[in-house]
Amino acid sequence: MKIALNGFGTVGKAFAQILIDKAQTLQKEFDLDIQIAAINTRTRGTLFNPEGLDLSKVLAQSNFTGMADATQTAFKDIITHDVIDVVLDVAPTDIQTGQPGLDICRQALSAGKDVVVASKGALAVAFNELQEKAQQTRSHLLYEGSVMAGTPAIRLAKQDLAGCTITEARGILNGTTNYILTQMETGMTYADALQQAQELGYAEPDPTGDVEGWDAAAKILILSAALFGLQLKLSDLDVTGITQITPEDIAAAQAAGERYKLVASVTAQGGSVKPIRLPLIDPLANVGGATNAITYRTDLMGDVTLIGAGAGPRQTGFALLSDLIDIHRRG
Amino acid sequence: MKIALNGFGTVGKAFAQILIDKAQTLQKEFDLDIQIAAINTRTRGTLFNPEGLDLSKVLAQSNFTGMADATQTAFKDIITHDVIDVVLDVAPTDIQTGQPGLDICRQALSAGKDVVVASKGALAVAFNELQEKAQQTRSHLLYEGSVMAGTPAIRLAKQDLAGCTITEARGILNGTTNYILTQMETGMTYADALQQAQELGYAEPDPTGDVEGWDAAAKILILSAALFGLQLKLSDLDVTGITQITPEDIAAAQAAGERYKLVASVTAQGGSVKPIRLPLIDPLANVGGATNAITYRTDLMGDVTLIGAGAGPRQTGFALLSDLIDIHRRG
Numbered sequence: 001m002k003i004a005l006n007g008f009g010t011v012g013k014a015f016a017q018i019l020i021d022k023a024q025t026l027q028k029e030f031d032l033d034i035q036i037a038a039i040n041t042r043t044r045g046t047l048f049n050p051e052g053l054d055l056s057k058v059l060a061q062s063n064f065t066g067m068a069d070a071t072q073t074a075f076k077d078i079i080t081h082d083v084i085d086v087v088l089d090v091a092p093t094d095i096q097t098g099q100p101g102l103d104i105c106r107q108a109l110s111a112g113k114d115v116v117v118a119s120k121g122a123l124a125v126a127f128n129e130l131q132e133k134a135q136q137t138r139s140h141l142l143y144e145g146s147v148m149a150g151t152p153a154i155r156l157a158k159q160d161l162a163g164c165t166i167t168e169a170r171g172i173l174n175g176t177t178n179y180i181l182t183q184m185e186t187g188m189t190y191a192d193a194l195q196q197a198q199e200l201g202y203a204e205p206d207p208t209g210d211v212e213g214w215d216a217a218a219k220i221l222i223l224s225a226a227l228f229g230l231q232l233k234l235s236d237l238d239v240t241g242i243t244q245i246t247p248e249d250i251a252a253a254q255a256a257g258e259r260y261k262l263v264a265s266v267t268a269q270g271g272s273v274k275p276i277r278l279p280l281i282d283p284l285a286n287v288g289g290a291t292n293a294i295t296y297r298t299d300l301m302g303d304v305t306l307i308g309a310g311a312g313p314r315q316t317g318f319a320l321l322s323d324l325i326d327i328h329r330r331g
Numbered sequence: 332m333k334i335a336l337n338g339f340g341t342v343g344k345a346f347a348q349i350l351i352d353k354a355q356t357l358q359k360e361f362d363l364d365i366q367i368a369a370i371n372t373r374t375r376g377t378l379f380n381p382e383g384l385d386l387s388k389v390l391a392q393s394n395f396t397g398m399a400d401a402t403q404t405a406f407k408d409i410i411t412h413d414v415i416d417v418v419l420d421v422a423p424t425d426i427q428t429g430q431p432g433l434d435i436c437r438q439a440l441s442a443g444k445d446v447v448v449a450s451k452g453a454l455a456v457a458f459n460e461l462q463e464k465a466q467q468t469r470s471h472l473l474y475e476g477s478v479m480a481g482t483p484a485i486r487l488a489k490q491d492l493a494g495c496t497i498t499e500a501r502g503i504l505n506g507t508t509n510y511i512l513t514q515m516e517t518g519m520t521y522a523d524a525l526q527q528a529q530e531l532g533y534a535e536p537d538p539t540g541d542v543e544g545w546d547a548a549a550k551i552l553i554l555s556a557a558l559f560g561l562q563l564k565l566s567d568l569d570v571t572g573i574t575q576i577t578p579e580d581i582a583a584a585q586a587a588g589e590r591y592k593l594v595a596s597v598t599a600q601g602g603s604v605k606p607i608r609l610p611l612i613d614p615l616a617n618v619g620g621a622t623n624a625i626t627y628r629t630d631l632m633g634d635v636t637l638i639g640a641g642a643g644p645r646q647t648g649f650a651l652l653s654d655l656i657d658i659h660r661r662g
Contacts, residue, residue: 018631022494025494025496026494029493030493079641086437150631150632150636152487152491152492152635155490155491156483156487156491156637159344159486159490160483160486160487160490160491160653161483161653161658162360162361162653162656163353163356163357163649163652163653165356166650185344200631276360279620280617281522283614283617283618285617286611286614286616286617287614288612300481300645300646300649300652301481301482301639301640301646301649302639302640302646303637303638304482304483304637304638304639304640304641305637305638306487306635306636306637306638307614307634307635307636307637307638308632308633308634308635308636309632309633309635314631315631315632315633317631318495318631318632320496321494321631322491322492322493322494325494
């Protein structure tokens with residue numbers, strides 16, 4: 001299986017390291033040999049070797065210029081090359097436009113390549129369009145990493161619970177805000193908790209995307225299309241972040257035996273992201289720190305809840321690997 | 332897809348009802364037409380119609396005698412019949428001998444039939460033998476319903492987390508004992524909580540299998556073979572039930588910010604079932620009532636926890652359906 005990889009930041013590198021570490025296991029357990037034949041970056045150039053790149057060498061270089069496999073060929077011409085089986089997009093995408101990942105997905109699927117996406121933008125903007133394109137060219141479009149990293153929230157809904165009707169998904173889909181709310185329960189102010197999250201690397205220098213709820217909202221757009229076939233826009237969602245929550249709010253919830261959580265939810269009627277006071281018997285109420293969770297409400301099984309990591313290079317790297325194993329199994 | 336079903340108690344009936352209710356959905360979404368061609372019971376006789384039974388009619392009868400499809404043919408001769416694709420075993424099995432399910436599984440797999448099991452005995456006793464037989468005859472052996480009913484604990488470990496190395500599974504795998512422990516937190520004695528569980532139908536008149544930990548232990552035998560290839564016996568496990576837990580024990584745990592749970596766990600080194608005091612930050616500590624949960628510890632993803640129903644006719648019926656959908660997808 002030959003891969004073209006767009007993006008080589010922390011996730012791309014962690015994925016490359018996983019492929020090195022797991023090469024023997026993948027061969028033995030799944031008869032699967034994954035080679036990265038191309039890597040495309042925004043600022044460090046592009047590598048291409050139809051035989052597969054030497055990942056140990058690539059990981060040891062901070063810049064691709066001067067490496068034997070460095071190429072001037074445009075990535076859009078590489079992904080349609082005969083030797084490429086699967087195109088992986090792990091570069092950051094704009095959740096308003098879906099770019100640059102959206103064009104890469106379109107090109108790859110049009111060329112009949114399988115596509116694995118770990119970023120949110122392309123799917124949040126054009127899930128249905130991309131799925132239709134995949135069906136037309138009989139290629140696979142997998143996206144486990146776009147929601148809760150490698151914690152199999154998508155596979156649980158689309159494969160394990162197949163046969164059930166899912167009527168609602170509600171979850172804690174953003175680790176940064178959950179970490180901040182958990183810290184505020186110890187008496188911290190929002191500002192102090194945010195600063196701590198930034199120091200630990202959970203929150204970005206500009207935390208807006210997380211704390212105003214937009215990251216979770218983009219995931220709701222993906223889930224609404226994946227579960228209900230509903231292609232919504234960010235402006236269709238009712239989105240409120242956590243910036244207005246005070247220590248007094250947190251204390252009042254605690255006194256009532258409840259906890260504030262930034263709950264992202266979606267049904268066939270639409271979606272929302274907002275802070276909600278949950279009773280402690282709700283499994284989501286007990287998810288602390290940067291951990292994520294999702295509860296699917298179903299006709300036959302009642303509520304089914306999955307709890308796990310929602311971010312992290314290694315965890316997102318595993319999402320990519322799990323989608324590739326899935327493609328390999330589908331044959 | 333033509334099925335031979337062994338057992339027609341609450342689970343068998345719920346499964347038949349699900350097939351009636353979901354017939355159109357299964358056809359439309361999965362291009363899957365499931366017909367039950369044979370039903371075998373211990374006391375009400377056997378039905379067989381190579382074209383498929385009329386399930387509405389069957390569900391309306393309390394006894395099969397006199398029905399047009401009633402047969403004197405032995406079930407072991409029916410399951411090897413050309414028309415049968417999959418043999419489903421949902422009858423109670425002895426967790427010491429694995430019978431009567433074990434012989435049915437052996438016969439079906441030897442004849443190259445796919446097998447779906449919801450009962451625990453056959454797998455607890457002979458998982459590895461049955462898997463090997465399935466490999467020899469290139470048939471599928473699926474068993475989602477044997478652990479946590481239709482909550483996809485098996486599929487999560489074997490498919491969704493494929494590529495990760497699972498180093499431990501620990502869970503609340505028995506709803507009856509979890510219900511009793513949850514009630515005892517309100518101040519009830521063990522005896523009163525057990526009686527309430529019996530009145531609600533959670534506990535059987537003879538509760539030994541649940542309260543002494545044997546039901547959870549049988550599930551650990553299945554998990555130890557499924558996850559680690561380790562065919563253990565009940566006598567290999569360290570098993571302690573909940574009968575010795577007093578209201579004072581419960582109160583002491585609560586005072587320390589902990590909760591007693593009957594924790595079933597297994598690693599490549601062996602397994603145990605015993606009451607353990609868990610800190611409230613452990614996702615298992617917050618699973619109340621008859622709900623079940625399992626945490627897989629993995630190399631790439633850390634802990635991944637699944638929470639859902641662990642019993643119930645409908646929920647176990649869904650386990651059977653989900654295994655059939657899986658077989659259909661594998662083609």
